[in-house]
Structure formats: structure tokens, C-alpha cells
Amino acid sequence: MSVRAAEEPLHRALGLTDDELDRIVGLLGREPNALELALYGVMWSEHCSYKSSRLHLRRLPTAGDRVLVGPGENAGVVDAGDGIAVAIRIESHNHPSAIEPHQGAATGVGGILRDIFTMGARPLAVMDPLFFGSPDDARQRWLVEGVVSGISSYGNSVGVPTVGGELTFDSCYSSNPLVNVLCLGALPVDRLVLGRASGAGNLAVLLGAATGRDGIGGVSILASAGLGGGSGADAIKRPSVQVGDPFEEKRLIEACLALLDAGLVLGIQDLGGAGLACATSETAARGGVGMDVDVSSVPRRELGMAPWEVMTSESQERMLAIVTPGAWPAVEELCRRWEVRAAVVGTVTDDPSGRLRVLDRGAVVADVPASSLADGAPLYDRPLREPAGLDARRADDPTFDAPAGDSEADLCALLCDPSWVYRQYDSQLFLNTVVGPGADAALLRLAGPGLPPSERGVAITTDSAPRWCAIDPRQGVALVLAEAVANLACVGASAVAVVNCLNFGNPEHPEVMWQLSETIDGLAAACRALELPVIGGNVSLYNESTGADIDPTPVLGVLGLVEKLRRRPPGMGWVDGDASTVVLLGARRAPGALGAPGAPGAPGAPSPAAHPLGGSTWAVTCRSRRHGALPPLDLVAHREVVRLVTRLVADSVGGGDGLLDAVHDVSGGGLGVALAEMAISGGVGVRVESLEGHRELFSELPSRIVVATRRPDELVGRARDAGVPAELVGVVGGSRFVVDGLVDLGMDELAAVWSGALRARLEPV
């Protein structure tokens, strides 16, 4: 690195292109000094500026009746009713987790929490979609173990329950695991606060941990360029991994919420990527004001830090608050009470061009327009190209592969109980968790310290389908949104808003940009069809290993609301007793397909298949077949099924007469896995008749929800009225799991396979 630095001009070493340097010179009307260049380097990085994705993100629909704050702030906020607003945000911490899984994941949790309480919301729940390579490899097990323990140790200690997530294994993540973290918080509507500075003469106050040389990473090139910093060559070797301190964060949460409750803060912003450089320039730019920051006032953890180190450090657990000079003594006092460090590090100025000036003991060492850092990065319209051979891949469909194989063994191979992961998470704190991890969606009471009383509930789910998105990102992401909305319906919640984390490969590869663009178009269209706004998100690019990009992995978090939460929803487990009947809601066969077993299918002319298997979990896991045509999705029909189920479940959750004994959507692993999970969860067997072979057992055709009821006639009537197809498929009871002609297993065996699957892979020996 130092060799490169010697040969390379400084701006390139800092990650800026020659054109970007020219742009900076144009903005400033002069050459930037080294510190200024460092500020642009971090602020114009892909991570901070979204320069490759911003043009595309604009195509997402963001408006909605309930939306109080859309994308662009630290978190999206919706009005949940009863004077309560809900804030939500999702983020990735992929790259740090790849080299130090425990701390990488832990600091990911810390960062997402700050995004929530910076809005004035108390963080109430976390979810963690995770993606790794095959757990049969020891390094992957080390990653899984470390990431899960990192989330567990930080989340549990800071006192925010982790109520769900996802766990995906695929070789494309071998050198680049994905660690996404979603956080949901709630606030009294009138405590909503934004990250902006205002009022010349007001103070910029740094709260929380002392600043060290954490995560300076790429910028540490400055040290080797001979531009100061007491650390010299040491800094270059310094890893850009930070150690999280949940105890500091816990105090910081309490202190910040207390400051906001007391009305002592005008604006507040967390310090995340690019540290103080980002927090000061963004708050100033959003408020249209200037700011002076004196680095010598910043409490340090280490000796001899240079101004660029202080400005770009990514030390964790810090916040920047804007307060009036009159309020400062009260702020200090409150912070002392919570044992949180507070220091005035700057002042808001009325500089007409909104300049950020960095001072060192009074001497100006950098002077640039704040908005040029925060919003001035060039937006790239990078070239797009559809990956070669996609049509051929879609045509290479496994649906009519012969022979069918052993369906019983296949079903067992698809069963997996993720509780190995979520038992390590406190999922219950705050006494809100009505449905925790292990179900279709988490369902929480909308309550917390300081919130107005309410009977409402809030539901949340995260979903993804990278295999589908690799075949067809546009259709794939629509299927993901459809599944998420169905998941919410299963706990009686209506979807109200979407956040997304777009994990993609290298944007300099036109194929990756095409995937990104297609994903955004697919998400935008699906959101419009379902009338859902996107209220926030995060883009993580450069997820690749040795030149190979990961499968496109958009992860969606969807928020739902329940009007009255008085009783637990039926859940996925059915109950024994007087013959509960299993009913499949939604079209049993793909539209346009003939429906006869094995119908129109010679290999090579697979479509329309009644029970498509392209891209299915079965095809990938049991047959190593990654390609094929995605199942069709009719969002209008989907909406009807989802509405019906939401109504039925919401009715029983609200205290009404429950028509359903159990409910679960058909997703990964198809009907077979859905039925098996319902049986295992209820501890009661089932007899399912006349399925159309293994295809119907494993197809992941969307828009289907399985329910159990003791009043099938009434249910079928309700479905007919709603225009939703409904078919009786089996009868609950006994101690065997039977799908005629395909599977016949004792419940004990089935449950043992399910509960042992993950442990066996993660803890061999």
C-alpha cells in the first residue's frame, strides 16, 4: 500500500478519480488541501454517496398516506395511529463481518440502532437476514458462529430484542457473507426529530464514546503520504474493524431519548460511516447552514491524532446533537446522569454558502461547502448489460426432469429449524413479542416506555430470494415482496411500508448494474401494484470474491400493522381434536396450465407448468439445478388471497371468533415444507390426498396460503365471496405425516429431522 502511495497521486489513493478531483477543484475554485481531499474521499465513497445507485433509486415510489419521513433521513417513519410513529431502517455490515464476524456483526447492530434513535424513536426490535457459504466448510461455520454471537452479544446487552431474520447458505457468499440488520423503533409522533442543524450560534455537541483511530481504513493512506498523524506506518496496517460497546450504546440511547423528551435538542445525527465528517456536513447541508468544528475539542482515546484522523474516524457509539447555548448546561447535566460523555465540538454559523470549516485549536485547516460533501458527489449512470445466456438459463428448467426421485428424502433434506440461531437472541424484552422468531412474521404489541397507550400491533418480516433474482431480478424481487406481504397476512397484519437493502456485486460490471436497475424497476412496479411506499434502504455494492459477483440479493423488510391486538394469532401449528381440515387458499396451479398430472410437458417445452420448479429450493438443494423459469406472479390475485387471510387472522387476533386453527404461507420448499412445518409446530400429523406428484409437493408457486379449520364449509364460502380459490387438501390428526404416494413419516422422525438439521451442519463432530 505504501508503495502504491508513493507512486500514486493522493486523490487516487483516497479513492477519488481524476474527474472527481477536477470536480472538487471546480467546486472550491482552488486545489483542495490534503485534509479536504480526505473529507471528499470518504464522503464521495460509494458507501456514503450512493453515486452508482442514486439515479436508479429515484424510480422507487416513496409516497403514502402514512409516511411521515421517507428515504433520505436516517430512517423512514410512518404514522401508526394513536399518536405513535414507527421508524424503520435496514443496513448491511457485510465487509467488516467477512474479516471479523463477531465485531463486524455487533457493530452492524450498533449502527442500525443509532439510525433509529436518532429519529427520536426507541429501538424496539431487530431482525438479521444473514447469508453465508456452505456450512460444510469450517471457515463458513466460523463466520456463522461469529456473526450470530456478535448480534447476540450486542443486541441482548444493549437491550433490544431480535425478533426474526433469515438464514441462507449459498456458495456465492463464500468469501463475502452478507450481514444485514433491520431495526424498528417507535416514538410519540411529536418527538420526531430530524438530523439537521439550525440557528447560528447554536452548539454542535458530540455525545458518547471517545474518538480513536477506528475504521480509518483507506484514508490511512494519508499517514504514509507523509501528511501527519502520529501513527505512521502503524495506521496503514490498522484494520478497518471496530469493536462495539453495547454498554456505551445503551447509555447513549437513554441519554438521547431523555434529551429529546426534555426538548433540549434541535437536531441530532448518528456518527456512522465517515464519522464526524459525515455527521457535520450532513446536518449542516440539510439545515442549509454553515458549521465550524474544532477537532481539538473532540475527546480522544488515543494520543497524537491528526485532524484528518479525528474527522474520518469511525469510532462507534457517538452522536452529534445541535443544542442552543442556553440549553447546554441542562444537556451536560442529563448526560452526566446517564454517564455519557458530552463535549461541545463546534458551532452552527450563518455562513451564506453553508461552509463546513474544520479548525485545529482555532486555526482553520479545512474550509469547504458542506453540501458539496454531503450531496455534491457525481452521480454515475454506469453502463448496463444483461448478463449473457440468461435466456438459455431460464430455458434450462428442472420442472420436468426425470425421474422424480425419492420425495420423502427430498422433503427431509429441505427441513431446517433455524432456532440454533434465534435461541441466542433475546427476542422478548419489552414484553411486546406476541409472535417471535420462528414464525412467518414477528408480531409485536405497539408499546414501550414513553409511548401513548395503544391496542395496536406492529408486524415485521424480512425476505429475500437471491436464486430467483439471479435468474430474473425484476420478477425475483416482485416475488420477494409478494412473500413478505403474505408473511404479514399470516399474523393478521396489513403491509404499510417497505425498506430494502440492496446487496449487489461490483457496479463497475455492467451486468451488476443491470441487475440493480432491473431489481429497482421490479420493486417499484410491485410496490405500486400493492400500494406500498419504500421509506428507506441501503445499498451495498462490491460484494464479490475473486472477481465473481454474488447473486443479486435484495433484502426486503416489510412493516405491517394490526388494529387490535388482543389475542395470539393462530400460528402455523395446527391442533388435534375434532378433525381440523387443511385448506389451500389461492390458485393451486399456475394460471394457464392444464393441471393434469405432468401435463403439457415434454422437456424443452416446459411452460406453462402447473407446478413450476425453476429456481426452487428443491431444485437447488436436492438436484443442484440452479436454473429455470421463475413461477408466474399475478399481483392482483395475490392481493386478494392476502386480503382474505389478513381479514381472517386479524379478526381472531382482535378477539373475534377464530375461523382458523393454523395458517402458514407456502414459500421455500413449497407445499411439502409448509405442511411439514405446520405439523411439526402443532405436534400433530396429517393426511394429504391426491397431490399432483412431487412437482406439486415442492413447487414454490406464489400466492398460496395453507390454513387449518374446523369449519371448512364456512371458510370455503368466505373464500368464494372474496374471489379466492380454496381447496380441501387434507385432514389433520394422528402421529404420521402422510402425503399419499409421496411421503409417509412418523411425526417423531419428521420433527427430529427438522430440529437436528442445522445443528448437525454447524456443529459437526
Added chain:
Amino acid sequence: MATRVGVVVFPGTNCEHDALAGLEVAGARGTLVWHTETQLRTMDAIVIPGGFAHGDYLRPGALARFSPVMEAVGRFAAEGGPVVGICNGFQVLTEAGLLPGAFVKNRGLKFVCAPTTVRVEVTHSVITAGLEPGTRLCIPVNHFSGSYVCDERTLAHLRASNQVILRYLDNPNGSIDDIAGIANDAGNVVGLMPHPERAIDELLGSADGLALLRAFVSSSACVRAG
């Protein structure tokens, strides 16, 4: 007047609001007591709730035991006042020497958040008074260092003097002798790893914890009256 229960809050404690909610359902009035407090005279009973006092750094409870409030808790207990430590609170009480034994990491070396079934063993403690011995309660645990250990003499003494008040039926952490909760000799100081305040409503999956909280509230009322 309702029984007044002081709920001790250290920096890093996180179950204090849940404890308040549980006490309220059980009929008491809870008040948060910050760890720098040195007076507990206005309280009828004390709860040390769960969480991560001082981040659980060093060892769970190791730093918390030096907080000013702990001297007051010691005096309160010595005078016969009812004191219950839940989870992290139990760890604090052992570190402070108010209960015997210590905690090590769970067997399995992982944090465990899961429902457990415990059996009420004896009923002379402030949290089990009035319950039937043998009663089974479904109450969740939530801890990393929840494996109770003590030397053989201590264990023999705990058994002989009926101080083991709750035992796990499905020991989730490797605790010696399946111990989920113990009391001191007098029965007024109790520690338990399961979280009764997390089981106060069928909506949350179980209301079994209320039996313990109600017993605690009514025995605290008795102590005050007597």
C-alpha cells in the same frame, strides 16, 4: 395502599420496565431506583431486574455489586426486607455475597433465550410463599452465564435447609442440581434465573410468572404489616 417495590436500575440494566409492568399486574406499585441511591427506607420490597449491569463487563454483577445502592440493599435484606434478583439481578446478589454460589457460562457456550419449565420446590421464600410444592410453571430464561455453580458443602447446605426454591425440568444451562432459583436461610432474599415478568400474559405465551410475582407482592405486604 399498594405495596411499594423498588426496582433497582444500574447503567446497563434493561428489564426494569418489564419488571414494573409485572409488579403492576401483580398488584404492587413499582418505583425505579437509580444505582446511586443509598436510601431504600420508603420501600416495602426490592427487585433487582435483569439486563447487563455495567455491560456485564468483567463478570455479570462484578461491577454492579460496588454501586452505592448495593450497600442499602444489603442493609434492607439484613433487616428482613424482601429482595428478589431476577437473572442479572441473581448474578448481582451472588457477587454481592447476599446469596451463595456463582455463575459460569451456559453449558453449550451460547446465549439461551427460550421457554423453560420450572418446578416449585419449597414455599417458605418470599417468591414461592403460598404456592403448592411441585407446581410447574412455564417461564422463559434469557442468559449467557446462567449456569449456577457452588461447592459441595454449599450445595448440601442449600438442600438441607430447603433453600433450592425452583428447579428446571429441562435444565437449559447446566446448572448444578437443576437449580433455577434459591433463597437465603431466612427466605427473604431470592435469586432466580427465569424471568417471571416475561410470563404475565397469555398474549405473550404464558401467564405463569404471575404466580411468583403475586406471591412476592403479598409476602412483601405481610412483611410490612408484621
Added chain:
Amino acid sequence: MRFAARVEVRLRPGIADPEGTTIERALPALGFDDVRGVRTGRSFRFQVDATDVETARRRVQALADRLLANPVIEDSELEVSLEPDSGEP
């Protein structure tokens, strides 16, 4: 004078050390079948100001006994030495 101190805290012999056992169990698969008897502990390093090494040692011992180790289950072992760049107060 400033002294450098190191305190190592370990579970007392006889107290199970599942972490040590787990590491030991994983070793053969990693090609370390020549290692046994793994016991884990925690270490603390810090500086202590004292007039002489004896006082420093007593202070470190006190800190270990009162805070760093839980005597119910743990033992501690300490080392105290003059800081190289010490001398000034």
C-alpha cells in the same frame, strides 16, 4: 514509580471449563492432535503507580482479590514489573 501489572484469572481446578473442553475437542480436526488439557482464562494488563515494587504488588493483589477474580470459582496469578520508561512520578 510506575509498574506494569498482568493478572491472569482462571477457573479453579475442579470447576468445569466448557470453553477449554470445546476447543480441545475441535483440535484434532484441525490437525492438532498433540495438544491436550486446554484451560481458558482472562487476562488484565494495566499500570499501577506505587512507591516501590512491594506496594505495587500488594495493590495488584488487592485489585485481583476484590474485583478481577470471583474467589468462589476463580484463582488469580499476577506479575508486576517496573515499566521500562518509568521513574518519573
Added chain:
Amino acid sequence: MRFAARVEVRLRPGIADPEGTTIERALPALGFDDVRGVRTGRSFRFQVDATDVETARRRVQALADRLLANPVIEDSELEVSLEPDSGEP
């Protein structure tokens, strides 16, 4: 021959050590205002069988690097010595 090994794993200098910081902050209240710079670590003790001390040391180093420490944020320090009651193979 059998050797006794001790490996101490610590966060690299400059990496934040919240546990050490928290302990240090608590010390003055306990009467230890003469202590500073607390850094925490993990220690491992075990026996290793090897033909000579050099080989033993190499094995211990390999174990520390591969399993006990993550060199991205941690350093390890090791001590290897002949077990007193060793000598026989």
C-alpha cells in the same frame, strides 16, 4: 516430550477495549485511583507434545494464529516451557 504452553490473546494496540475502559472507569470508586491503562485479554493454557522446544513453539504459534486469535484485531503472545514431570515420550 511434553511442554506447557500459555497463550495470551489481546486486542491490538489502538483497538478499542470497552471492557478495559469500563473496568478502569469503575476503579476510582473502589479506591484504586492509582491504576490506569486497563486492557483485557483471554488466556489459554495447555500441554503440547513435541520432540523439542522449537517444534513445540511452532505448534503453539500455529494454534494461536489459526484458532485462538483473529489477527485482524488481536495479537497473541506465547510462552512454552518443558513440563516439570515431562521427559518421557
